Structures are given as C-alpha cells and as structure tokens.
Amino acid sequence: MLDFMLCALTNLFRIFLIGRCVTVFLGRDADKKKKLIICACFYVINTVLFWEFHTVWINTVCNLMGIAAIVRLYTKSVKTNLFITGTIYLVNCGCDVAATSMFISYRDGEAYNQIYAVISIFLIFICELVIEKMITIHKDTEAVQNVSLVLMPICSITVIVFLTYSGTCTDIGLAIVSIGLLAANFLMLYLYNLLLHSISQQYEMEMLKTQLQAYANQLNVILRGEEKIKALRHDIKHHLNELMLLANKHDVAEIQVYIDEMKSFLQNPNEIVASGNLEIDSVLNFMLQKAEKELKTVDIKVILPEKVRHSFDINVLLGNLLENAIEAAGKTENKYLSVHITLKRGILKVNIENSFESSRILCEEQKGKDTVLKTTKPFTQQHGIGLKNVRKIVEKYNGTMAVTTREGIFCVNLILYMARMENGM
Amino acid sequence: MYSIGICDDGENICISIENMLFQYAQEKNIQVDTNVWYTGESLRDYLASGGYLDLLFLDIELFKMTGIEVGAYIRNQLDNMGLQIVYISGKASYAQQLFKTQPLDFLVKPILQEQINEVMDLALKVIKKRNERFEFQQGKDYYYIPMGDIVYLESKGRKVKVVTMKSAFEFYGKLKKVAKCLSEDFIVIHQSYIINKEYVFRYTYEMVELIDGTMLTISLSNRKFVRDKLLREE
Incomplete structure (x- = not known):
C-alpha cells in the first residue's frame, strides 16, 4: 500500500514537472483546462499501467504518447513536438538510469524500486530547473532563488541515499521519509511559482502606474489647449479690431x-x-516634455494613422527606449535626440x-551574431530590464531591432x- | 521636366508652395512645371481626362471632395500607382484611409522650404527609380517597360512572368538572372517571386499582400532576409 502511494506520488510529481518543462520550452501557457484534463488522464493511465504490468515497452510507449499529447496542446508542428517529446523523455530515462545505477550493488527488491523512483524524480527535478534556467536566461529572473531551489532536491537525495546505505531505517520508515520529502519539494515548487507570479504582477503594476501618469499628463495637455482656445475665442473681436486698425495704417510689419x-x-x-x-500621444508627450526641457536639439516626426492596434505594447516599447535615450543624451554636451515613428x-x-558619451559607456561585446550593449548606468543589476522588455515585444511582433553607434x-x-x-x- | 500638381483651397498656400518649388528647381538646376487646383473636383477632372503628374501636393481638408477621396480615386479608379502623393494638412493626425493610398510623405502647415527640399529629394529619387527601363525578349521582339510599372515577377518553369497592373508578359529566362538587373525597389521573397516594394499593401512576417489583393508567401529561408532589408530601407 505504501509502495503504491509512493509510486502514485512520484508519478504525480513527474507529470507535473513534464508539464512545467513543456511550458518552459515553448515559452507560453496553453489552455489550462485542457492541459489539466490531459495531464490527469496521462497520470491515471500511466500509474495504472506501470503498477499492473511493470513492462518496459508499455511504459515507454505510454510515456511518449502522454508527453506528445501535452506538447500537442501548445504546438501543431510535428517536428517541434517530436523534438520536445524526445528531449523530455531522454532526460527522464537518463535520470532513471542514473538513479538505479547508484544502487546497482544494492539488493534487488520491488520495495526499493520505488526508492529509485523517488531519487529519479529528484534528479528530474534538478534537470528541469537547469533547463528552465538555460532557456529563460534571457528573461528577468533572479539567480539566487534558483540556486536554493536546486539545493532542495539535492539535499533530499542525500538524505535518502544516506538512510538506505546506513541501514538504520526500516523499509516502511524509508517510504514515509520519501513521501515527506516529495511533498516538501512539491510544496516548495508551488511556493516558488507563487513568488514568480507576484514578481511579474508587481512589474505590471509599475508599468500601469507609468501609463496612468502619462494619461494624466495628456489630460492636462488637452485641457490647457482647450483653455487657450476658449480665451482666444473670447477675445477674437478685440483681436480683429486691432488687426483692422493696423491694416488701415498699412503697417505690415506690425500685423505680422x-x-x-x-x-x-x-x-x-x-x-x-x-x-x-x-x-501613444500620452507616452510621447510625457517623455518628450522631459526631453525638451533637458535637451538642446529634439527632432520629432510621428506619422501614424488615428487608430493603431496594440498600442499598449508600443507604449511599453517607446517608453523604455525614450527613457534610456533621454537619460543618456542629458549627460552629453550635444544633448541631441531624434525620434522618428512611422507606420507604412x-x-x-x-x-x-541620441548623443552619448562613448568614453563612459559601453563596450560592445560580440556574442555570436548579437551585439550586446552594456549599460552606462552604475548599477548594472537593476538595469537591462527595459531593453529586455523591448526585445520581448519586438519578438512578439516578429520584428527585429538593430542597435548601432557612430x-x-x-x-x-x-x-x-x-x-x-x-x-x- | 517634372510636372508637379498642388491642390489646396488656400490660394496663398498654393503660391507659397509653388515659390518654394521654383526655388528648389533653381538650386538643383532642374525643370519643373507646376499646376494648381483649388478644389478636389477640378483636380479629379484633370486626371480623369488623361492629365499627367509626377508629384502631387494634396491638401487633406478640401471643401467638398476631400484629399482622402482624391487620393483614393487616383489609386483605385485610375489605378495610378506612379503618381507620388504628399499630403498637406493643418494638423498632425491622419485618418486610416490616407495610409491606404501609399503617400510619399505628410507635411504639416506652415510648410517650410527645408521640408519642401527634403520631400523633393525623396520624390525625385523615387521617380527616377520608377522610370528605369526593364527589357526582355519575347520571340524576336524586344520589350521595354518602366520598372515602376512592374508589380511582381514570377518564375514559371523555364519562363518568367512579368505582372503589371494592366497586363502580364511571359518570356524565357531565369528569375535569378533577372533579379540582378532590377532596381533596389525589388525584393526577392521566394525563389519564384520577386516583388516591387512600391506595390505592397502590407507586410507580415510570413506573407505579403499586394495592392491588387494578391497574397504571396515569403519563403522560410527568405523571411529574415526580407525583414532585415525592410529594417534598413530609407
């Protein structure tokens, strides 16, 4: 009974990890309901088949089909599907082999097979975290959390290995410890997810705040414009009289x-x-007011239709780029900024x-094809998120970006x- | 000799643009012939009766027939893609429809000499490119057509098909060879398609929709190349 529970738990954890892995590979989430249903089916079938048959080929086929079904939710491309399914299954197999080979000298018995599974699951967990780190390296996640995250399964493995080798613990005790460790790991991953979620929410809130500020500013701009027109309308008779008087005097210069x-x-x-x-006007006016105050030459040309789709993304993009540009230009003598935006x-x-101080800044680093520009700002840690977000948006619209200096x-x-x-x- | 039209309901604006054009022509030592209309209808009638223009400065806010309507008429009714349109307006916000007429540029009043110079430089470059000749042999006859008339070229077996707004020609040849004698307005999007960028209605990463509604796929291997070209142009 305890063995079955262990088996069920490890399987559950494994499928959860697979699901997470697929999301990491393809970079976005699929329909949650469908994913849950498929994962649940996969889980039930897989557990039952494994427990009933203990046959290698049935396991292999079931696993491959299950992973493929999950990947299928994300992408219709067969090639990508095969690649991802293959990779995930290979990682799984590798971890299984590694786990069993640790105990090759250990006596063989069904009960301990489950312990292998537990160790294997921790190994898969580590692999998953490493893959996640590798793939999302361009995105803005903190490094420190990941290290502590990997330490958890490593400690768990150490505990189990120690307990089995030292023989101080009964089989049942070992099984219970394993269940406990599994649960702890699972909970930690869950908490980690919550943390990531709240970080991204915080970031979004910050962005909305800026947006709100820009809107408030735009409202001000519009109101002030309206006030002036009202004032002029009120005085128009007076102005016309004045002009007429000047015209009667044939005083062209005065009229002008x-x-x-x-x-x-x-x-x-x-x-x-x-x-x-x-x-878009809001963000541009908000940013460019600052620019006009601080800079000497500001050259702007914006040709856009009255309605532009995806303006939120465009705003994030422009806001980030302009903020950097204005800040860099402000530190130079020329104080030059030019902004051209067209839709064609x-x-x-x-x-x-924008003008920039080439001595203070940045070293261009050739990393493959991409030119990675380093920041001029003193605190490198906080910087770079802006440009990363710009890159993300550019990617989202299949676009491309070139950064050059002259x-x-x-x-x-x-x-x-x-x-x-x-x-x- | 370039013939340039100006259409604005403000007489003074027309005169000032005309003067700036003459100023530019004098500096660059070129010949320009200007025509002025104060209403959209009169301009339309002139073009409908076969009048020719290289470049048109067109006010958006006219009395009855607006600049938007005139622009759409030129592109859709007359099928004239060669006429370069520069919209002039009192404000800097533009209706969606204006962008469908593929304008060369937009100018906001009051218009300065510098702006006219800049637009003219660009317009002359475009017009020159359009008028370069494309030649091919059909049987024993040689054909010459202005490159600006070509919408796209397609490889069809051993033949190359040249498509213009009004007709299509076929001749024996290889598209790869043909590509070399085309101007920089053309871009290879597929091993069997070369398009004229002037006739593109809109791009996506994967496809191109031309003004006449033709949809062409950008081949997988050319997508990055096309994107980089688009990034670098102008």
Whole structure:
C-alpha cells in the first residue's frame, strides 16, 4: 500500500514537472483546462499501467504518447513536438538510469524500486530547473532563488541515499521519509511559482502606474489647449479690431508681429505630438516634455494613422527606449535626440537616435551574431530590464531591432509587423 | 521636366508652395512645371481626362471632395500607382484611409522650404527609380517597360512572368538572372517571386499582400532576409 502511494506520488510529481518543462520550452501557457484534463488522464493511465504490468515497452510507449499529447496542446508542428517529446523523455530515462545505477550493488527488491523512483524524480527535478534556467536566461529572473531551489532536491537525495546505505531505517520508515520529502519539494515548487507570479504582477503594476501618469499628463495637455482656445475665442473681436486698425495704417510689419503673438499664444508647449492616438500621444508627450526641457536639439516626426492596434505594447516599447535615450543624451554636451515613428505598409518603424558619451559607456561585446550593449548606468543589476522588455515585444511582433553607434550617436532602429493575415502559416 | 500638381483651397498656400518649388528647381538646376487646383473636383477632372503628374501636393481638408477621396480615386479608379502623393494638412493626425493610398510623405502647415527640399529629394529619387527601363525578349521582339510599372515577377518553369497592373508578359529566362538587373525597389521573397516594394499593401512576417489583393508567401529561408532589408530601407 505504501509502495503504491509512493509510486502514485512520484508519478504525480513527474507529470507535473513534464508539464512545467513543456511550458518552459515553448515559452507560453496553453489552455489550462485542457492541459489539466490531459495531464490527469496521462497520470491515471500511466500509474495504472506501470503498477499492473511493470513492462518496459508499455511504459515507454505510454510515456511518449502522454508527453506528445501535452506538447500537442501548445504546438501543431510535428517536428517541434517530436523534438520536445524526445528531449523530455531522454532526460527522464537518463535520470532513471542514473538513479538505479547508484544502487546497482544494492539488493534487488520491488520495495526499493520505488526508492529509485523517488531519487529519479529528484534528479528530474534538478534537470528541469537547469533547463528552465538555460532557456529563460534571457528573461528577468533572479539567480539566487534558483540556486536554493536546486539545493532542495539535492539535499533530499542525500538524505535518502544516506538512510538506505546506513541501514538504520526500516523499509516502511524509508517510504514515509520519501513521501515527506516529495511533498516538501512539491510544496516548495508551488511556493516558488507563487513568488514568480507576484514578481511579474508587481512589474505590471509599475508599468500601469507609468501609463496612468502619462494619461494624466495628456489630460492636462488637452485641457490647457482647450483653455487657450476658449480665451482666444473670447477675445477674437478685440483681436480683429486691432488687426483692422493696423491694416488701415498699412503697417505690415506690425500685423505680422501681432499674428505671430497670437500664434505663440495658441501654441501649447506641452503638446509636442498630436497624432490622434490618445495612448501613444500620452507616452510621447510625457517623455518628450522631459526631453525638451533637458535637451538642446529634439527632432520629432510621428506619422501614424488615428487608430493603431496594440498600442499598449508600443507604449511599453517607446517608453523604455525614450527613457534610456533621454537619460543618456542629458549627460552629453550635444544633448541631441531624434525620434522618428512611422507606420507604412503594415510595418511600424521606430528610429531613435541620441548623443552619448562613448568614453563612459559601453563596450560592445560580440556574442555570436548579437551585439550586446552594456549599460552606462552604475548599477548594472537593476538595469537591462527595459531593453529586455523591448526585445520581448519586438519578438512578439516578429520584428527585429538593430542597435548601432557612430561618432557619439547611439541609434536604435526597429520594425514590428502590425498586420496579421488569417491564412498566414 | 517634372510636372508637379498642388491642390489646396488656400490660394496663398498654393503660391507659397509653388515659390518654394521654383526655388528648389533653381538650386538643383532642374525643370519643373507646376499646376494648381483649388478644389478636389477640378483636380479629379484633370486626371480623369488623361492629365499627367509626377508629384502631387494634396491638401487633406478640401471643401467638398476631400484629399482622402482624391487620393483614393487616383489609386483605385485610375489605378495610378506612379503618381507620388504628399499630403498637406493643418494638423498632425491622419485618418486610416490616407495610409491606404501609399503617400510619399505628410507635411504639416506652415510648410517650410527645408521640408519642401527634403520631400523633393525623396520624390525625385523615387521617380527616377520608377522610370528605369526593364527589357526582355519575347520571340524576336524586344520589350521595354518602366520598372515602376512592374508589380511582381514570377518564375514559371523555364519562363518568367512579368505582372503589371494592366497586363502580364511571359518570356524565357531565369528569375535569378533577372533579379540582378532590377532596381533596389525589388525584393526577392521566394525563389519564384520577386516583388516591387512600391506595390505592397502590407507586410507580415510570413506573407505579403499586394495592392491588387494578391497574397504571396515569403519563403522560410527568405523571411529574415526580407525583414532585415525592410529594417534598413530609407
């Protein structure tokens, strides 16, 4: 009975890990309900078959089919499916072999097979964490947590190995300890998930806060513009009279001065971009107001249709890029910033240039094809998240980004595909 | 000689743009011929009766027939993709439909000489490229068509098919060889398709939709190449 419980528990943990592994491989989550149903079926069938038959080939087939079914939820591509299924199964097998070979000299018996399974599951757990770390290395997760995470299964293995070899513990005791360790590991993974979730939520909240600030600013801009127009409308009779008087005097120069004054009165210094997209205008005006205050030359060209889809992502992208650009330009003598944004033939093109101090900054590091730029900011740890998010968004829209430097000018060039075609493969 | 149209309901704006164009022409030592219309209808009538223009400065907010309608008329009714349109407007927000007419640029009033110079530089470059000749042999006859008229080229067995808005030609040849004598407006998206970028309605990473509604797939091996080209252009 205890053995069966152990077997069931290890299997449960294993399938949970497989599910997590697939998510890590494909980078996103599938429909949760479907995944739960498939995992549950896989679990029941797998456990029953394993317990009833103890036959290698039935196990292999069942496992492969189960993993493939889970992967199928995420991707329709057969090639990817085969690759991921194969990799996961190989890791599983490898861990099983490693676990049993540790005890090859140990006496053979069914009861202890379950102990192998427990050790094997811890090994799989470690592998899964390592894979996760390798794949998500580009994303923003903290390194420290992962180390402590790996320590947990290693300790568990050590305890079990020690108990079996020292022989101080009965079989039943060993089984109970194993169950306890399994549960502890499982709980820790669960807590870790919660932690990650709350971190990402925190980040989202921060982003929304910035967005809100930008909206409030835009509202201000619009209100102030309206006020000025109201004031002008109120005084229009007076202005016309004045102009008429000047015209009667044939004083052209005076008229020009007067009109210029009216114009500059109407001009809203905070409304730098007015493309008609409330969301995008908000972020641009918010960021560029700062730029106009701090910088000498600010060159802006925004040509967008009045309605642009995915404006939230575009805002995150522009916000991050502009923040970096304005900060870097502010430290230089030229204080130069140029922002060009256009949407043409379904492609959003963003070009941001700013002056930068090449001596202080950054070393370009050739890492394969990618040019990795190091930050100018003193605290490298906090930095880089902005650009990482930009990269994520660029990837999401199949786009590409080029970062180049020339004679004190830092230049970011990127395109995003805004259109989706239904019959596109 | 370039013929340039200006359509705006403000007489003074037309005159000031005209003067700036003459200024530019003098500096660059080129010949320009300008035509001015104050309503969208009169411009439409001129174009409908076969009038020719290389470049058009078109006000968006006209009295009855708006610039948007004139632009759409030029592209959809007249099938004229060669005429370069520059929209001028009092504000910097643009309706969705304007983008469907593939404008060369947008200018916000008041318009400065610098802006006119910049637009003219770009327009002349585009017009020159469009007028380069593409030649091929069909039987014993040689054919010449302006590259700007070609929408796309397709490889069909041992033949190459040249598609324009109005007709299509076929001749014996290899698409790879043909690719070498095309201007930089063209881009290879597939081993059997080369498209003219001027005729693209919209791109996605995987496909291209042309102005006439043709959908072509960008082959797997060309997707990154096309994307990088698009990143670097202009």
